[in-house]
Amino acid sequence: MxxxxxxxxxxxxxxxxxxxxxxxxxxxxxxxxxxxxxxxxxxxxxxxxxxxxxxxxxxxxxxxxxxxxxxxxxxxxxxxxxxxxxxxxxxxxxxxxxxxxxxxxxxxxxxxxxxxxxxxxxxxxxxxxxxxxxxxxxxxxxxxxxxxxxxxxxxxxxxxxxxxxxxxxxxxxxxxxxxxxxxxxxxxxxxxxxxxxxxxxxxxxxxxxxxxxxxxxxxxxxxxxxxxxxxxxxxxxxxxxxxxxFQVVIGTTEGETILAENNARPPFDNPKVRQAIAHAIDRKAVIDGAMFGFGTPIGSFFPPHHPAYVDLTGERKYDPELAKKLLAEAGYPKGFKTTLKLPPPTYARRGGEIIAAQLRAVGIDAQIIPVEWAQWLDQVFKGRDYDLTIVSHTEPNDLNIFARDDYYFNYRNPAFKALIAQIEATTDDAKRNALYQRAQKILSDDAPVAFLLQFPKLGIWDxxxxxxxxxxxxxxxxxxxxxxxx
Known part of the structure; x- marks a missing residue:
């Protein structure tokens, strides 16, 4: 018993x-x-x-x-x-x-x-x-x-x-x-x-x-x-x-990771300055140094796993000499000084050090300012008090943030805004994807921010x-x- x-x-x-x-x-x-x-x-x-x-x-x-x-x-x-x-x-x-x-x-x-x-x-x-x-x-x-x-x-x-x-x-x-x-x-x-x-x-x-x-x-x-x-x-x-x-599960995210620029604040209101910054950045070096090789380079604000994705990384490829040329054409032959506010995530802090060094190589002296997350939300996202910052935008299907007049990028492009409105009113998938591709190209051309990488999901659990x-x-x-x- x-x-x-x-x-x-x-x-x-x-x-x-x-x-x-x-x-x-x-x-x-x-x-x-x-x-x-x-x-x-x-x-x-x-x-x-x-x-x-x-x-x-x-x-x-x-x-x-x-x-x-x-x-x-x-x-x-x-x-x-x-x-x-x-x-x-x-x-x-x-x-x-x-x-x-x-x-x-x-x-x-x-x-x-x-x-x-x-x-x-x-x-x-x-x-x-x-x-x-x-x-x-x-x-x-x-x-x-x-x-x-x-x-x-x-x-x-x-x-x-x-x-x-x-x-x-x-x-x-x-x-x-x-x-x-x-x-x-x-x-x-x-x-x-x-x-x-x-x-x-x-x-x-x-x-x-x-x-x-x-x-x-x-x-x-x-x-x-x-x-x-x-x-x-x-x-x-x-x-x-x-x-x-443990099991290690490596997946994808909706996290477009960017070097954001305050388009309302000189010299970032000049498209040639923004384009110069894009050409000054070696995405592979950022991914290798900050993410140990995990992450996918991007050339616009769109996830590579989406059927409408267009690989535009070649449009703004790493080219320091071209970056210097564009800065000179914009009126900054000797570069300029600026600030780079970095929130706590390691991709931002580590990536910020690498990007600051790459910017210095073309004459842009970016002073790094570490901020806590609450400070970043208050100063950068809400207050728009910043020059440069690094962040990963993890919301899904969020290309339309570049069409918002009150968003912290301060980017203004009426043609892009009209295109986003057309996308939102289009229900046919094939037509929407074609419009998405046009939108990606506009952002690549305008370079309102520098597009870095699609953030990976590194999952580790029992x-x-x-x-x-x-x-x-x-x-x-x-x-x-x-x-x-x-």
Whole structure:
């Protein structure tokens, strides 16, 4: 009898898979409301875990149903009728219904909206409640990206009862609930027992902030974290590839990494200066030195995995002598002095040192100014108080940021802006791709920024862990399919 009991206990222990996970992240988010901030670190924690939208973007970039179970599109492609899941509740117990959808979409597109991607909602003309489980959204014009855009983190559905507090205590409809935030250290999520959909295998997930690359490596090796979905130390990848305790998964991201230039500030308002900077940069040296060979050179603001991608790296190839010639033609035969603000990620700090040396070789003396992430968001992104900076733009399908008059590049090109409007109103894929290619060429010619590389996704996690995304079609660590195996 005791032997049988011992056997049963042993069997139970063997089948009880681990249900908690500690993930490493480089950057701590400034807050946790994806509808009110541009930092990728927000979505990396809350997207599909705490918050959900009408649609969601899947691991391969596909648009999937989420809080909307289905939808119908009118023949003129200007009206969408969304059928909502019923019986859904927010984490505070309030019911989700069509009122919340209307509130969220109207809030995002309002005149006083603080949504970082307010442009996503400009196409919406009207949001109507048909009944508690049905919403009709009418567009100003057809938009081939509308369903996809409703899957962004910026388009998640929030409740009027809790929206104001989402920065510190986020309340969504997702499979995980916010538990606590130890500032400077970690954020803890726990399973939502009342979740309306399929319950994830994990009961608890801790996001631990480790900005130092060496510390990230040490934390993984010691088991202090079990996964680093976006590992910041490419120099250590080979070490983990040789260790059977880990799996190394190298994927792609939507992260166009650039040397941004303030086009409203002399001398960067001169196209020849911007073109000179592009020719002064050796992308391969940046990728090898800052990323240890991981990353793909780009010549415009478009991901190489997209079917409309055009390789324009040859248009602005590394040519220091041409860079000097262009500077002289622009009125700067002896170069000039400037500043280069670098946020914390290693690609920016390491890449900045390499690029500063390359700029010095053609006469541009760029003083490096390290800034923390909150400073970068405040000074550069919001305040536009900078000359040069390095950052990776991880949002999907975001070529249109160069058409925004109030964006931190301060780039103005009416022809490009008109082309983006044409793209957004085009639903035929072949025609859209042709327009995308024209847009890429305009940016390559104008060089409003220097295009460096498409950022890789270096994922390293425990060999027994399954379900983390290989690629980053959107800035997210979706935990809904993550589980431990024996």
């Amino acid at each position: 005791f032997a049988l009991a011992a056997l049963l206990l042993s069997s139970m222990n063997a089948s009880a898979a681990r249900s908690d996970l500690i993930l490493g992240m480089v950057l701590e988010p400034p807050h946790l409301d994806p509808t009110a901030g541009a930092a990728a670190a927000i979505d990396e924690i809350v997207y599909a875990n705490i918050f959900e939208g009408l649609t969601r973007i899947g691991p391969n970039g596909e648009t999937e149903p989420a809080l909307a179970s289905s939808w119908e599109i009118s023949p003129d492609q200007k009206s969408y009728v969304f059928h909502l899941h019923q019986g859904v509740k927010f984490h505070d117990g309030t019911a989700f219904d069509a009122e919340d959808v209307k509130f969220s979409l109207d809030r995002a597109r309002a005149t006083d909206s603080t949504n970082a991607q307010k442009g996503l909602f400009a196409v919406i003309d009207q949001v109507e409640i048909i009944d508690p489980a049905t919403v009709k959204v009418t567009l100003k014009y057809p938009s081939g990206d509308f369903l996809y855009n409703m899957g962004w983190g910026d388009a998640v559905i929030v409740a009027p009862e809790s929206a104001a507090g989402n920065k510190e205590k986020p309340v969504g409809t997702g499979p995980f609930k916010f538990q606590n935030w130890a500032k400077g250290s970690q954020i803890v999520l726990v399973g939502n027992p009342g979740y309306w959909g399929s319950k994830p295998a994990l009961d608890k997930a801790t996001f631990r902030f480790i900005p130092d690359p060496a510390a990230s490596t040490a934390a993984l090796l010691a088991g202090d974290v079990q996964a680093f979905p976006s590992f910041p130390a490419p120099e250590a990848v080979s070490q983990f590839q040789a260790d059977p305790r 060999a027994k862990l399954q379900g983390l995304w290989k690629n980053y079609p959107i800035q997210a660590n979706d935990l809904t399919a993550v589980k431990w195996t024996d």
